[in-house]
Amino acid sequence: MSRPGFVLEVDRSTPPILFHHGEGFRLEKLPAGSRVVYPAEPVAPLKDPDAAIRHALLNPVGDSQPLPSLLHSGMKLTIAMDNQAVPLPPMQRPDNRQRVIEIVLDMAAAAGVDDVELIVAHGLHRRMTEPELRHILGDRIYDSFAPHGLLTQHDAEDHDNLVLVGRTEQGEHVELNKRAVTSDLLIYVNVNLVAMDGGHKSTMTGISSYRSLKHHHNVTGMQHSRSFMDPPNSELHNSTWRMGRLLAGAVKIFQIETTLNTDTFPSQFSFLQKREWEWSARDRAAFLATSKSLDRVPPRMARSIFHGMKSPQRMTSVQAGEVEAVHQLTLANLHRQHLVPVEGQADVLTMGLPYLGPYNVNSILNPLLVMCLGLGYFFNLYRGKPLVRKGGVVILSHPTRWEFHPVHHPSYIDFFEQVLAETTDPLEIEKKFEEDFATDPWYIHLYRNSYAYHGVHAFYMWYWGAHALQHVGQVIIVGGEPRAVRRLGFKPASTLRDALEMAEDVVGRNPSITHIHNPPIFLADVT
Amino acid sequence: MRALQFRRSVPKYAAAMVAGGVMPGFGARVGPLRLADVEEPDLPGPDWQRIRPRLAGICGSDLSTIDGKSSRYFEPIVSFPFVPGHEIVADRDGGRVVVEPVLNCIPRGIDPPCSFCATGLTGSCQNIALGSLEPGLQTGYCADTGGGWSTAMVAHESQLHPVPDDMSDEAAVMVEPAACAVHAACRPDVDQPSTVVVLGAGTVGLCTIAAVRTHLRPGTLIASAKHPEQRKLALDLGADVVVEPGEVRRAVRRMSRSPMVGDGVGEGAEVVFDCVGTADSVDDALAIVRPREQVVLVGMPGRISVDLTGLWHKEIRLVGAYAYGREKTGERTFELAFELVAQADLGRLVSATYSLDRYRDAIDHAAHAGSRGAVKVVFDLRGERNR
Amino acid sequence: MRVPVRARFPLGKPNWPSSVPRPALERRTGVDYDTDWARKPAARVARAVIVDDVLRPALHLIASPTVHGEDRLVGLEAPAIFVANHHSHLDTSVLLTSLPEPFRHKAVVAAAADYFFTTRAKGAMSALAIGAIPMERTKVGRRSADMAAELLDDGWNLIMFPEGGRSPDGWGRAFRGGAAYLSLRCGRPVVPLYIEGTGRLWRRGKKWPKVAKRGEGVHLVFGSPVWPEEGEDARRLAARVENTVAALADEWSTDWWSARRRAATGTTPGLTGPSGGAWRRAWALDADASSRSGRRAWP
Known part of the structure; x- marks a missing residue:
């Protein structure tokens, strides 16, 4: 029987919490009183x-x-x-x-x-x-x-x-x-x-x-x-x-x-889906060995190690038939694995972004995708109301290198260099640039004949974060390349402590903090 | 009179080359430039006047001379010792003037003048080492005339343009660089091109942006700028899109909606103004210009190594743009430049002024203008003694 | 081997008096060879080393085997009975070295008692190196059947070649019921396999194998596990397994979708080839082979 997800109240004896950080990890000591949302353990897969x-x-x-x-x-x-x-x-x-x-x-x-x-x-x-x-x-x-x-x-x-x-x-x-x-x-x-x-x-x-x-x-x-x-x-x-x-x-x-189910990481990375206080000697050794060696290898190599990883997740349900009836069942089955009840919103939401989102399989998580993964996907992993209050602060942890996959994401480069340099307002971007990118014959050529995302896809990345951009007061990226972070319209910080202090300028002293321990994926049911 | 003087000294010149190679602007500390009390230049002829500079700009070509980087091309067309400074607003009896520094047939007393001078294309005059003056392509490179970086100098009647009373000294000192830009903008034979690119956003680049906006009226003007202040000014002066130098190829590709061919843009911009003049910028220019169209070199390139295969294949015209004279419309470039300076408020490009005593700081500032948020650095001679 | 000069008693062995009847000789070769020792931990470690570090590299050198359809075994729990068509001595090694974990290191091979266990030395070698257990060719005898069933119940995977020997002419022969019988008796699935190309490298009757040229390597196709259905007897199950192997062969030589469609309409080509004169079988085999690899099976 897998244990359900839960919310941990951090106290002084709580060990540092794991943050994903691109092709690496950080262990961060969160202030006492912070909350950490843990996903449920993988539910039992179908036997046959x-x-x-x-x-x-x-x-x-x-x-x-x-x-x-x-x-x-x-x-x-x-x-x-x-x-x-x-x-x-x-x-x-x-x-x-x-x-x-x-x-x-x-x-x-x-x-x-x-x-x-x-x-x-x-x-x-x-x-x-x-x-x-x-x-x-x-x-x-x-x-x-x-x-x-x-x-x-x-x-x-x-x-x-x-x-x-x-x-x-x-x-x-x-x-x-x-x-x-x-x-x-x-x-x-x-x-x-x-x-x-x-x-x-x-x-x-x-x-x-x-x-x-x-x-x-x-x-x-x-x-x-x-x-x-x-x-x-x-x-x-x-x-x-x-x-x-x-x-x-x-x-x-x-x-x-x-x-x-959410059996996301193969055995050598099993510590990623355990709660920190339950790490065995083996898990700790694996964590140390992994993060130390990842720090030492060039990003390219770390990336190829991670992208070579195949996840052991297993099928938990299958349903077939008429679309809507099927999907209702699917959602119920999904919620069985994903839902974690959380009470109340926080002033500050922190999250560690991993190396991978939906749009960079065998590719690079470029700054635009960092935005989309953090403010699009992770921010929206809620039901009810957002995990962070209106006007609150979101703190992301990711290296955010100014780096793009030239074959997969050509229009992203232009979007990042030319559009974001001018404005980061989604509505203005949509009005002024979307049509132009969407109909650019070169992007269309690359989409059809090479392995490129469509010219307009970069815009969707930005739109995916539009709700979050409207909702939060500030976004801070810990450990990101300052130039790239600023281009996104966010604030760079070198440590989580700095970021939290910067956040205090926006939300006031002693803010309430929620950290989402994701992945493995969950869906916060916020009341 | 007090003047910064540039003298012929082989060892100092070599030292400046080394120092300037290590750190731009460093040539001023060890090179042949020195601050001295020297004799005022004599009036070379009847039509000459003595003028007293008020402001004198530091130009990119001055900096490369100081750092020993300028091309040997200039050797026969300068004469030592000379006082640098050719962007000058000065006092003469009866008001302020701006100097048009080219020393063509008329100041040199050559009669009849060469075919260029006869039609007003004075910038193209090649008699710059002949006539009644020592060699020198411009005031500021000639031993007989003195230059702007001093308290007194001489100028020929034909070189002087009176400054309107409502124009500040700062604006007036920008007229000469603006004239270069106007001339460059009038060089290409196109009318209302759809896409124009200006590479570089130093003084020349920014003036060119303003001049192109006024005189070439392109559909889209793309500029490249390295520093945030430059970027802001470029947008303000009429650029539609400003990108960083490494991004310019992709920007041009997108604005022209054409494919990439290798590293080059399939159908790029009709005109590219290169206001940087390095191998990289010329490379970029050749990569982004439309086949059969033109690249205008506004920044002085010197000896650089560039692959011209693209020029051959795309039948690109590489056009120089030096100085000024008279434009196709028949107007004198300087007249257009006065208008441009007033209309685009180019006086704001003057970011810092220095007294002659602090010339090392001034040159250092000018050599790092972009990264220090400055555009044009000038000597302020209004407060000098012995004026 | 006989020692030429025998030491005399008491140094040597005494003679048996002719008047005293001799007790029946305990047979310790053939089916009666006891292979228990070969499944003790020490022997298993030795076998793992032999399989992984000797056989596997050697095989890659000679036959460069490619495995297909391994994913069909995902989720299958040991033990299982692996059956394959049989062309060559290479088959056992190919199969043994290509089995995924947890099957590979806990597997026994049913080997012909009259070939591999004729002497104790040969039997010991077979038992140690490939985990062979002696089995009758023609029909499963009481003793070997009991032994195999016991091993299956103990969690050992069983590898069998139900054709009862290597193919004499390159075509397959009808599957015998042994594997199906064991499957029914122990309630474990049969995993059908199709091995292609080993016959090219080491035909029956050749003393040494050829080394595979580029693109001439051996292929091994795993099929989905076949579970006995309710009320099915060994013959029906054996036939079903044989059809599955035939479908795998079809899948290998064409593609999976075409093979499925032929299987659905019952038109999967059989493994046994056309009936009729030997030349027609050889002719058909050649046509078949050349359509796949462009190489002639005939010398």
Whole structure:
């Protein structure tokens, strides 16, 4: 039985608390009276995931029929799946998607379906490389489909292969991948890492176009998504749900969603998911050895060590059928692992940012992604109200090097250098620069033919933090490169103590402090 | 009279080269520049007048001379000992004047004048070592005329432009650099280009930004600036986008919405003004200019090593821009410069003034102007004794 | 071996009087070879060293094996019965060195009693090096079946080649029921495997193996564990396992999706090749091989 997450009240005998710090760690002594939110321990995984998948496909939820009865020979079947952005870190083989799709294809083979195409629903993300595809789908599926061109990656700029399904009552364009929309059955296979993922958002972001995404990926929408990790209170989800319902009326969708437990780090890093006072001699030795050696190796090398790490997380649930019914179950299963009750807001919220976010798998967590991970994802890991009060201070810990992956993030460089130099106000940025970046032919070329994120994707990073920017009074980055931190519009501090003193200027003396001990991921249920 | 004098001394020159190589501006401590009491220069001819400098700027070319870095190209066209200083506002009987320092056929008494001087293109005159004066391309490099960094000097009637009463000395001392910028902005043969880049945001760069905004009227003006004060001024003087020097290629690519080709921009800016004059800046300029279009060298480059393959392949025109004279519209460059200084308030670029006694500090400040938040450093001679 | 000059009694062994009947000789070779000692800790350590540090590098040099489908074993608990098609003496080593943990270091190999255990020295070598246990070829006898079942119950993984010997001609032979019988008896799954290419390197009848050229390496495809279904008998289970191995072969030579579709329609090509004259079998084998690797199986 795994222990649930809880809130620790720091007293004088509390050991220093672990902060993730990019490709490294810091141990920080928090002032007495601070609170630390710990995630739940990994819940027990499914004993036989394959049997569970089969069971889910044969017993779908909502008004859907069992999968085998939806399959027949001569039909056009499309299977879309999440890309490398989930799970984090990439899981050890076999990935949930491989398990599910193999069983789906087994059923399709039994039904004699010949016309099958697989689509990576990466939206405006970069295309996946062959090793990445092999990792999430397995060699069997890759070798069966890729050589025949039947494993494709969604292309949001291939206008010949997009089709406008219609417009919602609010006037939102629903423009999606033509193959998916014109299929007799569209099966979507996801890995629901956090509560933001899944449901109608899967198709509405994964296989849609910029024109369509614009309706929910914008500043106003994100400022009214409180938080975007809580679909009922999220404008992002309201919009995608409206659009998704329109799609569900146009094409038969069979959604298969899976959840994972939070067994995030392999055994050599197991101390990362233990509570500090429970570290054994072995954990302490591992921590010392790891952090000392990471301090000594060049960042490049530390990065490749971390990105080579595959996580041992295991499947905890799988559900299939009609999108909304499925997603409701998924959220319940996710909450079983993620929810941690927290009482009240704090003046100061501290967090240690790890080396990895959804957009830098096998890449660099550049300053823009630091902002997005801290103020976008971590800040929004709440339900109810934010962990920090309005006008409070958020303190992030991350090296924040002025460093970008030139292949993956070309538009990010320009955004950082040219847009942020002028303004950091999301609304102004959206108004003045978005269109220009989104339609830049060079970015489009790199997105379609190289491995670059779309030109407009850098903006979404900033929008993801728009709610936090509006809510907090100041953002401080501990241990960041000052030049880069200032460009983000934040304040650099060299130690946590300095940062806390700077925070006092904003929130007053003796502030209340909450630290989120994340990852492993949790969702704070703030009352 | 008191003057800073630059004398011919091989060992000191060598010492300045070494010192200036270690630390810009250091040449002033060990080199051939010294503060001395010297004889006032004689009037070389009837049309000459004695003037008393009020403010005299320190220019980038002065600094490279002091640090022993200037090109050997100048050897035959200067004469020693000379008093530096060619950005001058001075008193003469009956009011203040700005000096147009080029020593062309007219001051030199060459009659008939060369074809350039005859049409007013005085900056292109090549008789700068001939005639009634010692060699010297400008006042401030000639042994016979004296220069701005002193309490007295001589100037030819044709070199003097009266300063309007409502113009401050600080504004007036900026007229000469502004004239260089106006001339540069008028060099390229394009009208209302869509994208123009100005590399560098020192005095020359900032003046060029103002001149380009007024005379070339581009759709988008991108400037590169290293320091925050420069950045602010650049935006204020009419740049639309200001980026750091390392970011300029990407900025131009984005503004011109063209692809990258290797490290270069596929279809870049119509005109690039290089106001830095180093190998890196020329490299950048060649990388970001549009094929068949032009790069204008405003900053004095000296001997640098640049790969010209791109110039050959993209059929780029590399254009120099030196000094002033008369522009295509027929107006004298200095007249346009007076207008520009007044209209863009270029007087604010004067960041610090020094007395002659503190010349080492002044030169040190000028050599590090950007990083110390300054633009133009000038000598203030209004308070000198023996004036 | 006989010592030419025998020492006389009492230095030497006494003769047995002819009038006294001799007791039955305790057989200690073949099926009766006792391999218990080879599963004691010391022998296991020695075997781990032999498998990981001798066999594995040697095999990589000779056969450069590639493993596919290992992920199908994720989550499977030991013990299990691993069965594969059998072309060559290399098969055992390929399999043994490619098994993932926790299977590799707790595995025994069912080896033909009439081949590997003919002498005590040969038996000892086999038992130590590969953890061999003696097994009858034709049908599982009482004694060897009991021993295998006991080992399975003890948590030992069992490796078997249910064709009952190496292929004489490059094609497979029908699977015998031993593995299926043990699976049913002990309630453990059968993991089917398909081994490709070992026959090319070391055919039956050749004295020494060839060294694999580039791109000519051996492939090992793991299949999903097959669990006995309710009411299934050994023959049906054996047939199902054989079909799975055939599907793996199909998967290897084409791709997984095509193989699944053929399996669903029951058109998976068999392992045993066409019936008919020997030349037709050889001809078909060659066609098959050249379509895969572009190399002729014939010399």
